Amino acid sequence: MSLVVQTSFIGDMVLTTPLIAELARRGPVDVLATPITAPLLANNPSVRRVIMYDKRGADRGPVGLWRAARSTRELFEEGKKSPVRYDAAYMAQGSVRSAIAARLVGAKEYVGFSTSPGRALYTKVMFYREERHHAERLWALSTWNAPATDPPRGIRPALYPGETEREAVDALLARNAGRLSGQQPTASGQQRLVVVAPGSTWATKRWPYFADLARLLSSTYRVALIGGEAEQDAARTIRGEAAVADFIDATGQLSLLGSAELIRRAAVLVTNDSAPLHLASAMNTPTVAVFGPTVPGFGFGPLASPSVVAGNDALACRPCHRHGPRRCPLGHWRCMRDLSATHVAELVERIA
Ligand code: SF4
Numbered sequence: 001m002s003l004v005v006q007t008s009f010i011g012d013m014v015l016t017t018p019l020i021a022e023l024a025r026r027g028p029v030d031v032l033a034t035p036i037t038a039p040l041l042a043n044n045p046s047v048r049r050v051i052m053y054d055k056r057g058a059d060r061g062p063v064g065l066w067r068a069a070r071s072t073r074e075l076f077e078e079g080k081k082s083p084v085r086y087d088a089a090y091m092a093q094g095s096v097r098s099a100i101a102a103r104l105v106g107a108k109e110y111v112g113f114s115t116s117p118g119r120a121l122y123t124k125v126m127f128y129r130e131e132r133h134h135a136e137r138l139w140a141l142s143t144w145n146a147p148a149t150d151p152p153r154g155i156r157p158a159l160y161p162g163e164t165e166r167e168a169v170d171a172l173l174a175r176n177a178g179r180l181s182g183q184q185p186t187a188s189g190q191q192r193l194v195v196v197a198p199g200s201t202w203a204t205k206r207w208p209y210f211a212d213l214a215r216l217l218s219s220t221y222r223v224a225l226i227g228g229e230a231e232q233d234a235a236r237t238i239r240g241e242a243a244v245a246d247f248i249d250a251t252g253q254l255s256l257l258g259s260a261e262l263i264r265r266a267a268v269l270v271t272n273d274s275a276p277l278h279l280a281s282a283m284n285t286p287t288v289a290v291f292g293p294t295v296p297g298f299g300f301g302p303l304a305s306p307s308v309v310a311g312n313d314a315l316a317c318r319p320c321h322r323h324g325p326r327r328c329p330l331g332h333w334r335c336m337r338d339l340s341a342t343h344v345a346e347l348v349e350r351i352a
Contacts, residue, residue: 014157193266205293213345263285315335
């Protein structure tokens with residue numbers, strides 16, 4: 001019986017699903033997650049139970065940590081019907097706080113990466129393979145007690161939108177039923193959809209030409225824009241600048257799994273180096289990923305097939321930051337400014 005600790009960002013949880021699926025082949029898997037990322041595991045057949053750890057809210061601080069750990073242990077004992085420990089806790093998120101949480105819950109082994117701040121609390125430390133995709137690195141935690149094994153070829157995360165998400169997307173598309181003229185239908189007669197995701201937590205990772213791209217694509221595709229409430233202002237700006245009649249603004253209207261469902265129905269997703277990229281990997285939707293100050297070599301590139309990356313490989317300053325700096329330290333931000341909408345639209349055509 002396994003405990004997977006993943007209290008990091010949305011993309012990290014998505015990329016943890018291959019590890020969860022592997023562990024589920026051996027026995028029940030519980031996942032310690034935050035309220036933001038826990039919904040991503042809904043309907044996942046590999047997950048026995050999602051345990052909430054609201055580290056920035058109700059479970060904040062040492063008392064909250066203790067409370068979350070204690071309730072996790074009670075749940076474990078209830079599922080196990082006897083007060084023993086998990087066989088192993090897999091530290092997919094490497095903070096000291098997460099390691100303490102796992103220790104408080106109780107496991108026979110604590111497995112995590114050699115680069116993690118919480119590594120002193122692990123019993124099995126796995127080498128962090130810089131050259132691998134992060135989904136592969138996380139999956140490799142499952143091999144701590146086995147001979148060295150390569151990850152499965154073509155490893156991809158998995159999400160499971162359900163009826164609720166399908167109905168939400170149906171309703172969204174019905175509300176935004178557009179003109180058919182000037183758009184290419186698919187073999188089934190439906191309009192082809194391109195979903196664009198302009199958001200990112202890190203300002204320098206937000207490609208600035210999504211409005212131009214929407215305008216270029218609108219003669220051929222239906223364009224839908226996704227994101228959370230934080231992206232709604234940007235969506236209004238893009239919509240205004242693009243001046244496209246059939247533009248679907250879905251920001252703030254869909255859950256994470258709802259966004260995954262919309263992406264599933266798209267011919268292509270165009271995204272920054274951010275969470276929607278990983279949703280598309282899970283739904284195997286062809287992806288154009290725009291990378292500015294970061295590079296896919298960090299381990300967070302698209303896994304959908306086909307996928308293509310737009311990036312200014314000629315810039316000597318790139319990459320300049322693991323997550324993307326708040327501002328371009330050189331002031332010109334050419335890693336993004338040099339990537340034209342025409343170029344990205346061509347990449348969409350190449351894989352659509
Ligand atoms: S230093 Fe280079 S890679 Fe970094 S933000 Fe500026 S242009 Fe982009």
